[in-house]
Amino acid sequence: MPQKQKSEPQSDRNPQSNRDPKQSMSWLLQYLRPVKWRMLALLLLLLATTALQLLNPQIVQRFIDQATGSGSVSGLLSLAGLYLAVAVLNQLFTVSVDFLGNDVAWRATNQIRANLLKHVLRLDMRFHNVKTPGEMIERIDGDVTNMSNFFAMFIAKIVGSFVLLAGILGYMFVYDWMIAATMTAFTCLSIGVMFRIRDLGVKASQSERQANASLFGLIEERIAGIEDVQANGGVPRLMNRYHRAMRSVFLSGRKAWMLRVMPWNVTVAMFTVTVTIVLLLSVRMYLQGHITLGMLFLFFQYTQMLNDPIEQLGDQLQEFQKAKSGMRRARELLSLRSEIADGDGDELPPGPLSVSFERVNFGYGEDQRILHDISFKLKPGERLGLIGRTGSGKSSISRLLLRLYNSDSGVIRVGGADIRSLRLESLYRRVGMVTQDVQLFDGTLRDNLTLFNPRLSDETILETTERLGLRPWIEAMPEGLDARLSAGGASLSAGEAQLFALTRVFLTQPSLVILDEPSSRLDAATEATLQRAVDQLLEQCTGIVIAHRLATLDKVDKIMVLRQGRIIEFGPRAALAQDPSSEYARLLRADRQEELA
Numbered sequence: 001m002p003q004k005q006k007s008e009p010q011s012d013r014n015p016q017s018n019r020d021p022k023q024s025m026s027w028l029l030q031y032l033r034p035v036k037w038r039m040l041a042l043l044l045l046l047l048a049t050t051a052l053q054l055l056n057p058q059i060v061q062r063f064i065d066q067a068t069g070s071g072s073v074s075g076l077l078s079l080a081g082l083y084l085a086v087a088v089l090n091q092l093f094t095v096s097v098d099f100l101g102n103d104v105a106w107r108a109t110n111q112i113r114a115n116l117l118k119h120v121l122r123l124d125m126r127f128h129n130v131k132t133p134g135e136m137i138e139r140i141d142g143d144v145t146n147m148s149n150f151f152a153m154f155i156a157k158i159v160g161s162f163v164l165l166a167g168i169l170g171y172m173f174v175y176d177w178m179i180a181a182t183m184t185a186f187t188c189l190s191i192g193v194m195f196r197i198r199d200l201g202v203k204a205s206q207s208e209r210q211a212n213a214s215l216f217g218l219i220e221e222r223i224a225g226i227e228d229v230q231a232n233g234g235v236p237r238l239m240n241r242y243h244r245a246m247r248s249v250f251l252s253g254r255k256a257w258m259l260r261v262m263p264w265n266v267t268v269a270m271f272t273v274t275v276t277i278v279l280l281l282s283v284r285m286y287l288q289g290h291i292t293l294g295m296l297f298l299f300f301q302y303t304q305m306l307n308d309p310i311e312q313l314g315d316q317l318q319e320f321q322k323a324k325s326g327m328r329r330a331r332e333l334l335s336l337r338s339e340i341a342d343g344d345g346d347e348l349p350p351g352p353l354s355v356s357f358e359r360v361n362f363g364y365g366e367d368q369r370i371l372h373d374i375s376f377k378l379k380p381g382e383r384l385g386l387i388g389r390t391g392s393g394k395s396s397i398s399r400l401l402l403r404l405y406n407s408d409s410g411v412i413r414v415g416g417a418d419i420r421s422l423r424l425e426s427l428y429r430r431v432g433m434v435t436q437d438v439q440l441f442d443g444t445l446r447d448n449l450t451l452f453n454p455r456l457s458d459e460t461i462l463e464t465t466e467r468l469g470l471r472p473w474i475e476a477m478p479e480g481l482d483a484r485l486s487a488g489g490a491s492l493s494a495g496e497a498q499l500f501a502l503t504r505v506f507l508t509q510p511s512l513v514i515l516d517e518p519s520s521r522l523d524a525a526t527e528a529t530l531q532r533a534v535d536q537l538l539e540q541c542t543g544i545v546i547a548h549r550l551a552t553l554d555k556v557d558k559i560m561v562l563r564q565g566r567i568i569e570f571g572p573r574a575a576l577a578q579d580p581s582s583e584y585a586r587l588l589r590a591d592r593q594e595e596l597a
């Protein structure tokens with residue numbers, strides 16, 4: 001009975017973990033811990049600026065009282081000097097707070113970005129098949145950027161705001177309990193309102209982030225496929241889809257913004273009422289002679305200053321909402337588990353590796369089976385030619401062999417070991433693949449050939465390219481191996497790209513190599529060069545060559561013919577070629593007729 005290995009849908013994996021506040025806290029703390037001393041310094045600096053903020057109105061109060069009373073000019077000048085010194089110091093502290101805040105934010109969020117990228121790179125192909133690169137960029141960078149302000153300032157500003165509020169209210173209580181009570185009532189009410197409706201915007205912010213991610217996905221997809229889009233006159237239709245995606249960003253963004261600013265609007269209304277009451281009470285006290293003009297100014301100034309920390313709390317709540325939605329999405333991504341679980345086996349025999357498929361079944365989705373009951377064996381060093389019509393499942397076999405997907409049932413062995421028991425790194429170190437699409441990375445020719453492996457010397461690279469006939473091409477470039485290539489592959493012709501990919505695999509000295517349509521894009525001369533290189537490579541290792549053109553398979557030992565995901569023929573090439581009733585012989589005849597025609 002075949003056993004099912006597919007796990008549950010990705011989005012349902014671990015759904016509870018994101019909602020547990022304790023886990024959220026510990027998740028957050030792991031990123032804050034490395035920057036804790038910097039955060040402490042940030043907090044101390046903020047407390048210092050808060051103290052200076054409280055001090056300045058008192059200097060002005062004394063200045064007014066001395067100016068309206070019998071103060072000396074020298075006394076007034078020293079108060080003005082003190083005011084200036086405090087203002088300059090305050091500015092210096094503010095700049096330092098900004099610097100340190102950004103420093104903390106980058107350090108903490110870069111670690112999250114790195115963790116997300118590492119995690120996403122390990123997720124299986126079923127996940128990547130349904131995600132566009134643009135969406136992934138938005139999730140790895142955009143969502144995390146939303147958290148950066150939170151990391152930079154949240155704790156420090158919240159504490160700073162409360163200290164400033166306590167300072168103002170404490171001072172006021174010493175002078176007049178009625179004014180102090182009015183201010184306290186306003187403060188408590190404002191904070192209460194904000195806390196009650198603080199979560200209002202989280203869901204909407206999350207939808208806004210999702211709409212943004214989809215928009216970026218769409219843009220990336222269009223740019224990546226620009227040739228096809230232009231050649232097929234698809235620009236107007238694509239613009240239409242783009243406008244629809246933009247509309248969704250606009251609508252969700254507007255809703256999220258309105259919900260986020262609502263707490264702030266409520267406090268502004270309450271603040272206006274409070275300022276009016278405090279002014280009325282202070283003016284009455286001044287007229288009755290209980291306080292000086294300077295004190296009236298001080299009360300008014302402190303009331304004005306109440307708004308800053310409350311506004312600050314509101315801003316930080318907004319940042320918190322944005323950060324919370326970013327955090328939820330980041331944790332959601334991190335909680336996804338790859339279907340491809342790493343094994344712990346390292347042991348593979350030296351030299352070329354044997355391959356065996358034992359009753360393997362596979363489908364990309366739950367409902368459609370692509371490969372049916374595939375069983376075959378290759379001895380170490382044997383070469384297999386895999387043929388079959390388009391869509392018969394040839395590439396799917398190679399994807400299973402590389403563990404880009406898990407089979408639904410059956411066992412695949414490489415070098416005698418079940419590939420599920422092997423560490424992925426050990427598997428990839430020994431198995432190489434040349435696909436139809438060659439991916440180039442932004443870097444030098446050397447980086448691209450060695451895949452950024454500094455241990456491969458230039459001599460090894462040049463010796464390998466010599467064998468492949470690529471050396472004249474490299475030498476024709478003014479910078480040789482230092483020539484820069486651009487990502488995507490635009491800087492190489494299709495044929496060059498395939499020779500290039502073969503060199504790349506050559507350099508890894510694989511023990512098993514899969515060549516997926518190696519000569520599909522080459523002219524006759526280049527194909528001959530490539531064929532020689534392929535023969536050389538296959539001398540050192542076991543090989544599976546997927547080909548539409550039978551001429552490519554002249555040197556293979558065995559042939560497998562696939563039809564609709566089933567093996568309809570498997571055996572030694574020479575024997576099958578000589579057996580007129582075999583499918584391979586029939587295909588050879590058809591091939592020859594085509595050539596003659």
Ligand SMILES: Nc1ncnc2c1ncn2[C@@H]1O[C@H](COP(=O)(O)OP(=O)(O)OP(=O)(O)O)[C@@H](O)[C@H]1O
Pocket residue numbers: 129364365370388389390391392393394395396397
């Ligand atoms: N990522 C995927 N998701 C869903 N279905 C897929 C995916 N890749 C391939 N298929 C389907 O699996 C079947 C086999 O595809 P596969 O690429 O293995 O065929 P192939 O024989 O290599 O074809 P070709 O000769 O055109 O490269 C096809 O019907 C294809 O539509």
